[in-house]
Amino acid sequence: MSMTSTTTAAVPESAQASAAAAKRAARRRIASVWAGRIGLAVIAIGGWQACTTWGVVDPFFFGQPSGIAKRLVDLFQHGTEFGSFYSNIWTTIQEALIGFAVGALAGVVFGVALGQSRFLSDVLGPYIKMVNAIPRIVLGSIFIVAFGIGVLPKILLAAVLVFFIVFFNAFQGVREVDRNILANAKVLGASQTQIIRHVIVPSALTWIIASLHSAFGFAIVGALVGEVLGAQSGLGLVIKTAQNNFDPNGVFATMLVISVIVLGAEWLIGKLERRLLAWRPPAPSESNVL
Amino acid sequence: MAAVSNHTASRRADRAEREDARIEISGLTKRFLTPGGELFTALRDVTFTVEPGQFCAVVGPTGCGKSTTLSMVSGLDRPSEGSVKVGGREVDGITDGVSFMFQADALLPWKTVLGNVLMGPVFRGVPKQEAHASARDWLRRVGLTGFEDRYPHQLSGGMRKRVAMAAALINEPKILIMDEPFGALDVQTKAIMSTELLSLWEQIRPSVIFITHDLDEAVALADRVVVMTSSPGSVKAVFDIDLPRPRGSVQEIRFQPRFTELQHQIWDTLREEVERAYARTAGGTA
Numbered sequence: 335m336s337m338t339s340t341t342t343a344a345v346p347e348s349a350q351a352s353a354a355a356a357k358r359a360a361r362r363r364i365a366s367v368w369a370g371r372i373g374l375a376v377i378a379i380g381g382w383q384a385c386t387t388w389g390v391v392d393p394f395f396f397g398q399p400s401g402i403a404k405r406l407v408d409l410f411q412h413g414t415e416f417g418s419f420y421s422n423i424w425t426t427i428q429e430a431l432i433g434f435a436v437g438a439l440a441g442v443v444f445g446v447a448l449g450q451s452r453f454l455s456d457v458l459g460p461y462i463k464m465v466n467a468i469p470r471i472v473l474g475s476i477f478i479v480a481f482g483i484g485v486l487p488k489i490l491l492a493a494v495l496v497f498f499i500v501f502f503n504a505f506q507g508v509r510e511v512d513r514n515i516l517a518n519a520k521v522l523g524a525s526q527t528q529i530i531r532h533v534i535v536p537s538a539l540t541w542i543i544a545s546l547h548s549a550f551g552f553a554i555v556g557a558l559v560g561e562v563l564g565a566q567s568g569l570g571l572v573i574k575t576a577q578n579n580f581d582p583n584g585v586f587a588t589m590l591v592i593s594v595i596v597l598g599a600e601w602l603i604g605k606l607e608r609r610l611l612a613w614r615p616p617a618p619s620e621s622n623v624l
Numbered sequence: 625m626a627a628v629s630n631h632t633a634s635r636r637a638d639r640a641e642r643e644d645a646r647i648e649i650s651g652l653t654k655r656f657l658t659p660g661g662e663l664f665t666a667l668r669d670v671t672f673t674v675e676p677g678q679f680c681a682v683v684g685p686t687g688c689g690k691s692t693t694l695s696m697v698s699g700l701d702r703p704s705e706g707s708v709k710v711g712g713r714e715v716d717g718i719t720d721g722v723s724f725m726f727q728a729d730a731l732l733p734w735k736t737v738l739g740n741v742l743m744g745p746v747f748r749g750v751p752k753q754e755a756h757a758s759a760r761d762w763l764r765r766v767g768l769t770g771f772e773d774r775y776p777h778q779l780s781g782g783m784r785k786r787v788a789m790a791a792a793l794i795n796e797p798k799i800l801i802m803d804e805p806f807g808a809l810d811v812q813t814k815a816i817m818s819t820e821l822l823s824l825w826e827q828i829r830p831s832v833i834f835i836t837h838d839l840d841e842a843v844a845l846a847d848r849v850v851v852m853t854s855s856p857g858s859v860k861a862v863f864d865i866d867l868p869r870p871r872g873s874v875q876e877i878r879f880q881p882r883f884t885e886l887q888h889q890i891w892d893t894l895r896e897e898v899e900r901a902y903a904r905t906a907g908g909t910a
Contacts, residue, residue, distance in 0.1 A: 518730035521698050521722055522795065524747040532743065536734040613734040615777040 397582035405583040406590065414572055425568040426557050427595060429485050433492025434553035441497045441549075442542055445504025446534060455505075462501075470494050474556075474563050483564040492556030496549045503545035507538025540614070543607045550599045554592060644711025645676040645721075645798035645831040647697060651706030654692050666692050668856040669706070674848070676798075677829040681846035683839055683894060685901035689857030690835045694801050697833060698722050710799065719799065723792035723830075727804040729784050731776045737763065737787050738772040744795040762790040765824065782813040786820070793824060800830040804837065818845060818874040826870055839894060843867075843887050844874045851893050854901040861893045 379399050386393040409419045448455040477487030519533050561570020569588050576584030652670040667689040674680040682690050695701040699719040708715040731740045745755035766786040806814040836842050842849050849863045871877050
């Protein structure tokens with residue numbers, strides 16, 4: 335430590351110069367990345383706008399960026415025929431969040447339980463694989479038939495989709511627990527609950543958190559599909575209505591709102607991840623990506 | 625200081641209680657079913673005794689079932705035949721008052737240094753304040769004061785070993801089991817850690833079973849060296865090391881004539897086994 339500080343003190347000028355050069359290079363890189371990003375967006379959206387304006391593509395079928403923007407403002411200002419746009423957004427968020435929480439919790443509990451017990455996992459393993467092979471979106475129809483067109487079937491569908499993702503990750507995470515650490519905790523006198531709390535769950539957490547990122551996307555998909563199948567409120571219903579009215583701009587506008595919701599959730603999960611996994615050594619790739 | 629001498633006094637007082645730190649391994653046999661469905665004998669009829677407070681090193685070629693023996697002493701594994709008795713009582717489930725140190729780190733990467741050392745007392749239900757005080761005390765003893773809040777990945781290999789040592793000794797175990805604890809360290813760090821281990825061991829005097837490949841290390845540290853044969857593992861010879869204690873620096877003891885003499889004696893016994901084990905693996909690959 336003292337060695338490096340003395341060398342930097344001994345040659346301050348060249349060190350400062352090279353540090354400034356490195357900073358300049360980093361700034362240049364960031365600037366060019368942003369230029370690339372914005373340029374790409376301008377080309378994609380501008381191209382779409384141009385093609386629809388010049389009649390290469392019919393905006394009646396494929397929408398138009400300016401039309402989408404107008405429709406979006408209209409939706410927020412005048413709402414829909416089934417309540418304000420905000421209340422529809424809230425319905426979908428609610429369904430997705432509750433479904434996400436229920437599915438994730440159940441996934442963790444089952445994953446940890448089955449990952450621990452050889453017997454349970456041997457008995458239930460084939461059934462879980464079978465259920466996982468079912469196209470679960472279809473379950474939405476069953477839930478609607480069974481539970482009506484309220485929020486419950488959407489929550490259930492979202493929860494089912496989330497459950498399997500989180501479950502498989504938690505299960506794998508428990509299986510990957512270091513044998514030495516486990517043996518050490520046992521020898522130190524840990525009880526089974528202490529082992530779960532201090533060793534297994536923290537170890538599986540890396541896997542579980544990683545699965546939560548994709549799981550929230552699936553929670554939204556579950557809620558939306560449920561709403562498209564039958565609902566009184568929600569963004570899925572907005573999309574379905576727009577579809578029935580031959581209004582692609584309405585579909586795209588709602589899609590935009592949904593992606594903002596998912597990005598927001600992603601950001602929150604990212605924060606949670608950094609908080610819970612603060613102990614991890616920084617991965618070399620993490621420092622310069624995003 | 626006063627607290628420490630108090631400790632030693634109480635420890636002498638229950639010298640009788642320390643009789644339960646005797647490890648008697650008799651007729652220990654362990655067979656495994658290989659994935660191919662064959663019966664593989666890892667250990668056959670292993671018998672040796674570790675007296676209370678004795679430092680016993682086990683040396684032998686790779687794959688002679690040393691680690692398997694240890695897991696049966698700690699109660700993590702069950703013997704196929706024979707028995708392990710600790711303090712006259714047969715091992716059945718996790719042996720009480722045992723600590724383990726592995727070659728690989730068994731530190732929890734998600735706990736800080738302090739959290740890792742705290743594990744022993746926490747698992748035993750020691751009140752929080754008392755546990756913290758003794759964890760800090762042990763970190764001081766291994767020279768890691770000021771590193772309480774670091775995570776294991778922020779430490780060097782030698783420092784991680786010290787944390788593991790503090791974590792293993794904080795419960796003041798009557799038996800300390802070490803499976804090549806310093807195997808992954810460089811030579812200098814290994815010598816320093818061995819010396820530190822000796823001084824800590826002299827403070828609380830658990831019975832130690834110490835597995836190593838390094839014969840020098842075994843002779844420098846131990847009171848008794850058990851030489852094992854390979855596949856199936858069995859005891860070939862037992863040597864008592866009569867080098868005086870306290871031994872001080874592990875590096876310096878190597879130059880004593882008695883050390884060299886003992887080292888040669890044991891090596892003569894061990895060499896044959898090592899060569900046999902080597903010939904077998906080399907023959908297998910050729």
